[in-house]
Amino acid sequence: MQSKRKSSEEVSCVSVTKIKKTLSEEGFLSQNFRLTPLLRLQELESVENGIDGMVVLIVVSGTAKSTINGRNYELRPNSLLILRGDSAVGAFKSSKAAMGYLIHFSEAFISSVNHDAADKLMSDIMVGAKPCIELRVEDTTRLHAIAALVGRMSSVDGIYGEKILSSLANTLYYMLAAIIGNYSLSAMSGSDTLSRAGELIRQFASELVRSCHQERSVEYYASKLGITPKYLSLVCKKQTGRNASKIIDDAVIGKAKELLAQPGLSILEVSERLNFVSQSFFGKYFKQRTGVSPSRYKALG
Numbered sequence: 001m002q003s004k005r006k007s008s009e010e011v012s013c014v015s016v017t018k019i020k021k022t023l024s025e026e027g028f029l030s031q032n033f034r035l036t037p038l039l040r041l042q043e044l045e046s047v048e049n050g051i052d053g054m055v056v057l058i059v060v061s062g063t064a065k066s067t068i069n070g071r072n073y074e075l076r077p078n079s080l081l082i083l084r085g086d087s088a089v090g091a092f093k094s095s096k097a098a099m100g101y102l103i104h105f106s107e108a109f110i111s112s113v114n115h116d117a118a119d120k121l122m123s124d125i126m127v128g129a130k131p132c133i134e135l136r137v138e139d140t141t142r143l144h145a146i147a148a149l150v151g152r153m154s155s156v157d158g159i160y161g162e163k164i165l166s167s168l169a170n171t172l173y174y175m176l177a178a179i180i181g182n183y184s185l186s187a188m189s190g191s192d193t194l195s196r197a198g199e200l201i202r203q204f205a206s207e208l209v210r211s212c213h214q215e216r217s218v219e220y221y222a223s224k225l226g227i228t229p230k231y232l233s234l235v236c237k238k239q240t241g242r243n244a245s246k247i248i249d250d251a252v253i254g255k256a257k258e259l260l261a262q263p264g265l266s267i268l269e270v271s272e273r274l275n276f277v278s279q280s281f282f283g284k285y286f287k288q289r290t291g292v293s294p295s296r297y298k299a300l301g
Helices: 003-013 014-024 109-114 117-129 137-153 158-188 192-211 217-227 231-239 244-260 267-273 279-290 294-300
Strands: 031-035 056-060 064-068 073-074 081-083 091-095 099-105 132-134
Touching: 003 217, 003 294, 014 099, 014 137, 014 294, 031 117, 031 137, 031 279, 056 137, 073 081, 073 132, 081 117, 081 137, 081 158, 099 158, 109 244, 117 158, 117 192, 117 231, 117 244, 132 158, 137 158, 158 217, 192 231, 192 244, 217 244, 231 244, 244 279, 267 279, 267 294
Parallel strands: none
Antiparallel strands: 031 099, 056 081, 056 099, 064 073, 064 091, 081 132
């Protein structure tokens, strides 16, 4: 028993020196995926908004403070910060000792990955509510190990080198998705009140996955859940920081992007599959919420 305790302590002690040795000084960069080497977080103090896809910051040492979507967060060692296209970063300041590394997955990369739709939607909802996650020791160790492998394998040439790196990038994404998914579940648990609200959000997310291609009204989903639209929006706002209509819009836009990425579907066919009265109305709806027209989004993809 004594030797097992010692082993556990050794695993939990992830030093900056050890990370420096395992993470490649050059990192890795491709069209849709980027992993930086260990860097001083002071270099990130002017963080830009309007991210393509998702950026994950993993803090290794020191502390940092950030304002995201109007809320203040403090990042400590073994914490993870997730920024997406809709993240509004107001400020980012770090201590001199703060170090970490960034992982960037483009929107194209995320669209190419196979997701469980309900889990992804639930994770998106919860990350929007709280983009900063405290990592468990075992999760930190796994992330560092995969990131180190990406750095080491970046020098492998030829087609097999590309396949190896592609597989590792997917592995890293799925590992992060698992961490975020576990966080989403634990964030919903606790008191009976929180559990009831969490269960309501889960049911809402599941119903959205089934019906967002046809229904876009808060009233529809509230009736399915047996509650009033006002109460659904109240619970969503309290639990996630977004009202029900915003969550519905995000789910519809996510489905629209998924369909627009399919080369065999025209914009008219996409609008019909999403139950819009016309292609023109779909175009206005999409552009109002994304800043680009469906045709522009399809061309960029």
